[in-house]
Amino acid sequence: MSDGGQVRKGGGSEQEPEEHVEETPESDAKDVLDDVDELLDEIDDVLEENAEEFVRGYVQKGGQ
Amino acid sequence: MATPKYVGVETEFGIAITGPSDVNPVVASSLVVGAYRGRGRRDVRWDHSDEHPLRDARGYEHPDPHEPFPDDDLGLANTVLTNGARFYVDHAHPEYATPECSNARDLVIWDKAGERILEDAAAQAVTTLPPGSRVLIHKNNTDGKGAAYGTHENYLVPRSVPFGRLTRQLLPFFVSRLVYVGAGRTGNEFDEVDVPYQLSQRADFFEVEVGLETTLKRPLMNTRDEPHADPELYRRLHVINGDANLCEVATFLKVGTMLLLLDVIEDEALPELPGLADPVRAFHRVSHDLTCAQPLRMDDGSRMTALEIQWHYLDACQRYVKEGNVDDVGTTAVLDRWEAVLTTAERDPRALDGQVDWATKLALLESFRDRHDLDWGHDRLKMVDLQYHDVRQDKGLYQRLAARGRVERLITDAEVDAAMTTPPEDTRAWFRGECIRRFRDQVVAAGWDALIFDVGRDALQRVPMMEPGRGTRAMTAELLDSVDSAAELLDRLTS
Numbered sequence: 252m253s254d255g256g257q258v259r260k261g262g263g264s265e266q267e268p269e270e271h272v273e274e275t276p277e278s279d280a281k282d283v284l285d286d287v288d289e290l291l292d293e294i295d296d297v298l299e300e301n302a303e304e305f306v307r308g309y310v311q312k313g314g315q
Numbered sequence: 316m317a318t319p320k321y322v323g324v325e326t327e328f329g330i331a332i333t334g335p336s337d338v339n340p341v342v343a344s345s346l347v348v349g350a351y352r353g354r355g356r357r358d359v360r361w362d363h364s365d366e367h368p369l370r371d372a373r374g375y376e377h378p379d380p381h382e383p384f385p386d387d388d389l390g391l392a393n394t395v396l397t398n399g400a401r402f403y404v405d406h407a408h409p410e411y412a413t414p415e416c417s418n419a420r421d422l423v424i425w426d427k428a429g430e431r432i433l434e435d436a437a438a439q440a441v442t443t444l445p446p447g448s449r450v451l452i453h454k455n456n457t458d459g460k461g462a463a464y465g466t467h468e469n470y471l472v473p474r475s476v477p478f479g480r481l482t483r484q485l486l487p488f489f490v491s492r493l494v495y496v497g498a499g500r501t502g503n504e505f506d507e508v509d510v511p512y513q514l515s516q517r518a519d520f521f522e523v524e525v526g527l528e529t530t531l532k533r534p535l536m537n538t539r540d541e542p543h544a545d546p547e548l549y550r551r552l553h554v555i556n557g558d559a560n561l562c563e564v565a566t567f568l569k570v571g572t573m574l575l576l577l578d579v580i581e582d583e584a585l586p587e588l589p590g591l592a593d594p595v596r597a598f599h600r601v602s603h604d605l606t607c608a609q610p611l612r613m614d615d616g617s618r619m620t621a622l623e624i625q626w627h628y629l630d631a632c633q634r635y636v637k638e639g640n641v642d643d644v645g646t647t648a649v650l651d652r653w654e655a656v657l658t659t660a661e662r663d664p665r666a667l668d669g670q671v672d673w674a675t676k677l678a679l680l681e682s683f684r685d686r687h688d689l690d691w692g693h694d695r696l697k698m699v700d701l702q703y704h705d706v707r708q709d710k711g712l713y714q715r716l717a718a719r720g721r722v723e724r725l726i727t728d729a730e731v732d733a734a735m736t737t738p739p740e741d742t743r744a745w746f747r748g749e750c751i752r753r754f755r756d757q758v759v760a761a762g763w764d765a766l767i768f769d770v771g772r773d774a775l776q777r778v779p780m781m782e783p784g785r786g787t788r789a790m791t792a793e794l795l796d797s798v799d800s801a802a803e804l805l806d807r808l809t810s
Binding site for chain 1 (some may be wrong): 327328329331333340341405406407408457458459460461462463464465467529530555679682686694695697698699701702709710712715718719721741
């Protein structure tokens with residue numbers, strides 16, 4: 252659904268500072284990134300279609 | 316030693332209908348509530364005879380009512396569940412009021428059960444609408460377009476505690492607790508361009524310090540005096556400034572801190588703190604400050620941050636517990652969590668991701684924003700904000716985060732499942748729920764403090780339950796087990 256996201260993912264991980272990789276094992280850091288990406292993939296999947304229209308139409312009556 | 320405290324939380328859920336149906340939100344809410352039958356059985360009506368929403372804690376009946384009394388004449392669904400909860404329509408929203416709970420962890424369980432009940436009810440309601448219709452339920456407090464709806468906490472407090480003391484000692488607490496109570500929202504109500512996201516769903520809708528109203532000129536300290544218990548002994552503190560929380564840790568802290576603090580205030584063990592110079596403005600400012608570090612002006616000329624104010628309350632509560640005034644594991648868990656959350660917030664409030672809603676949702680929004688390169692005002696970000704609160708387990712974004720283990724759980728799914736149909740055992744909710752389960756056809760109406768039976772005699776019989784700590788399983792199970800009918804139960808109760 253979102254090609255843009257894949258591009259950003261690559262860019263983000265390349266910019267990881269060197270010293271950060273030293274204190275966190277590379278595999279762990281990669282797992283975390285994969286996990287976030289997986290989560291965002293899922294959100295792209297479950298997010299309301301026609302989000303713009305839905306959000307504009309979401310009007311509630313005031314309550315307490 | 317303070318009196319035992321009890322708590323219940325009422326939530327008005329957002330409701331949206333899409334597709335070919337042309338039903339208004341009042342009818343839709345009624346459909347949702349009505350769809351959730353006790354497995355095809357008759358509803359137990361709500362008993363309104365004890366309701367006085369216009370009575371003021373400051374000692375008078377309000378002369379100019381803004382709030383209509385609840386009205387069964389409209390035929391709106393209004394029922395009581397076997398778990399002791401009330402499920403009804405209020406102000407065009409389906410509302411779930413938890414049964415009375417004796418501690419914060421139980422409240423989290425029965426509050427979560429409410430999410431599952433709404434999810435079930437909406438799924439059933441949609442089958443009565445034309446194909447292609449959808450009924451979406453959100454556990455949120457604003458549509459982001461100027462409407463707000465409530466999540467109210469209710470605490471039983473002895474009437475001997477002066478209302479003025481409660482107000483004075485609680486206002487700074489209410490303002491500063493947004494750090495963990497806020498459920499987060501995109502945008503604001505003041506067209507401020509530099510507030511694209513804030514801690515609280517509801518803060519912007521508060522306009523006055525103290526008052527009776529709940530739907531307009533909302534007050535930080537609400538004065539509704541309707542104890543639903545012996546009015547000589549108790550008042551019900553009606554706290555309307557909180558948000559609806561999805562995160563279990565947030566609900567646990569929201570309620571746990573209040574239960575303990577009310578003991579401390581009752582026992583006059585809270586060291587005086589300067590008041591906020593302008594509590595309403597401070598409430599907005601704290602909500603708009605994602606750093607939680609902005610100093611607030613106090614009425615003695617000093618300045619304190621929201622976190623410093625919270626530490627003041629935490630210190631007092633820790634001292635109170637250390638002195639042996641409270642001795643239970645639940646309270647220790649509240650103190651430990653409270654301290655941990657403030658410590659984390661001092662370092663980096665955003666690190667509360669996974670524990671409190673505003674930070675969890677913010678982290679999600681930031682990742683999503685980054686991936687799709689979106690501006691803060693983009694409708695797709697508003698969609699993520701909204702869908703975070705969707706109660707459906709397969710679509711709600713909080714629910715998806717929880718399923719992935721990205722938010723911390725305090726309770727189990729099995730406990731939530733059980734709480735959808737069974738009441739807490741250590742409050743009067745147990746007697747209410749059990750009577751409805753055992754004698755549904757004879758209980759014609761139920762309220763917080765009474766059950767009304769029709770056992771075929773000349774008059775209906777009302778069983779008062781004026782003491783929230785009575786009617787527990789320990790006190791009434793033996794009696795209920797020993798009778799074969801509601802008539803026999805009434806005879807035993809009146810003999």
